[in-house]
Amino acid sequence: MFHVLIIGAGTMGKIHNQAFALMKDVKVVGVVDSNHDNKWMDGQVFSSFEQALETMNQIDVVDICVPTPFHLEYVKKAADAKLNIICEKPLARSVEEGQAIINYCKEKNVKLFVAHVLRFFPEYVQAKALIDSGTIGKIGVARTSRAGSFPQGLNDWYSDYQSSGGVILDMVIHDIDFLRWCFGEVERVYAKGTLGEGYEKLDYALITMRFKNGVIAHLEGSWAHSSFSMKFEFSGLTGVIAYDSAKDKPIELHAHTNDAGLGGVAVPESPLQTNPYYRELRHFLDCLKKEIDPLVSAEDALIAVKIALSAIESIRTSQPKWLD
């Protein structure tokens, strides 16, 4: 039995809790959240990590779902208590902090899993498998897009770019990690973006990356759209693999809001027996159980942070940025 303590009862904490609830060998023992209005787990909400440690006699895994700038603080607390850690992406707000997180976990000899969930989305997994098996030959150009409306977080922390890192560090990092999984290391990156400057509740970025293996990648990140979509397109010597969640929809509800059948919004879904968050968390727990390495390492997560921050630096300097 895994006894999991979730840190942060916001959007991600809730999604993780729902996934854990489906696992027979997992018990979520509680949630730590500094904000008491924000509770969805009666009686099991703790206002501090220390309070949770004192109250609960068994905790095996700490699952960190607080805003990015607090990841380091909770990693340290969990590692000090010799507890294994799952941490939401991005690993940290800066490379230094990310490195500190990794070093601390090594020092204290606890496992650290970073939730780069795209590696558990079947559409992405399958695209990589097709690429790897040579279905479309050598890849020339890869395109990804991740677009949605401006995220809502507690106290609007996403609007504070010092905290969230904006659309690049928070959203595009998913695609950065996925592309690195497919194509290896990045040589240089060039980007343009708003960096949240001048526009309220809007961020947008266009990034070009050149991989060491020659692949040219183009990434769009948007908190400027009114509905969510994710897309990719790989062009190879002998074919193209493309996916667009806004077009490739297996089920979509259009509920009438009045008798004339007007109004209402379309709600698309992609039903699966187990969702990608379940698959991700299941994998991390299996890694603990079987003492094997995860599909995505903490080092992978740190490099993704490094690339995302390089893109942000490229925007600031208007120059391409080489990764070392």
Added chain:
Amino acid sequence: MRIKVGIVSFAHIHVVSYAEALKRIEGVELVGIMEEDRIRGPKYSEWFETKLFTNINDLLMQDLDAVIVTSENVHHKEHVIASASAGKHVLCEKPISVSIQDAQEMIDICKANQVLLQTAFPVRFNSSIIRAKEMIENGQLGKIIAVKGTNRGQCPGNWFVDVNKSGGGAVLDHTVHVTDILRWILGAEVKTVYAEVDNVFTNNLIDDSGILTMQFANGVFASLDCSWSRNATYPIWGDITLEIIGSKGTLSVDAFNQKLNVYTNKSGYNHSFWGDDMDEQLLRDFINSIQAGKEEASITGEDGLRALEVALAAYESSNDKAVITLKFH
């Protein structure tokens, strides 16, 4: 006023569509074509029931008002200059030329001879692009922040992949359309260009893939995928898409997405386009400008030159791995 037109060369793939459009426009006569190629010449003069000349001067000696130049890119200069010097208005296929100096010379000589020089940018006549421009001008998107564009296609092969005739591959071929549209829609010039360019999709030694990033003088940034990255059985030959980000909303344009989905045993899945014919509108516009005695074409030689500068800057950027500031600024 009846307008008499000649066509110089059937080298470019767009010319058949232009010639067919000409036939549909009332008051226009296709007087003859110039084609040196011994297969193409007889084929197209017969197809369009018009006279064949194997020398441009023989064509230019005919009673002509205008010439459409659709030769290989490197020959645009000599053909445009010869036509202008003979006092003919010119519609020149894109890219206007392969070098900035050549394009400038073409522009100057057309001006000196008081003939129109129009760059063939048919996408300005695509109805969805026109509608997008309208929406932006109406303020429906608020302030424009960024544009993500694509103009991907299949490798055209032929002389297009011979740099001695084309002057460049996908970047030259496919950068100019979207660059022109962006300049037109945004009413601003490109200030800087960054590009990653490569050769992946063809065995020829020519650029066939590229991602450009442009910074416009009005603060808008844009990216463009100009790659010949569609494989041979891809359902559509080419595309123009624009994802336009504004402070009040976003606008997605897929200019050729007025299509039927056609599935056949013979050729799998294909698109069949049913939207307006932008080539015909381009030619009607050119003919109208002549008839109206306009002093300037609606899409000028300078427009062609500005777009060419961006494509050439993309090569320079990719070579130097650096951001290029356009000299025009």
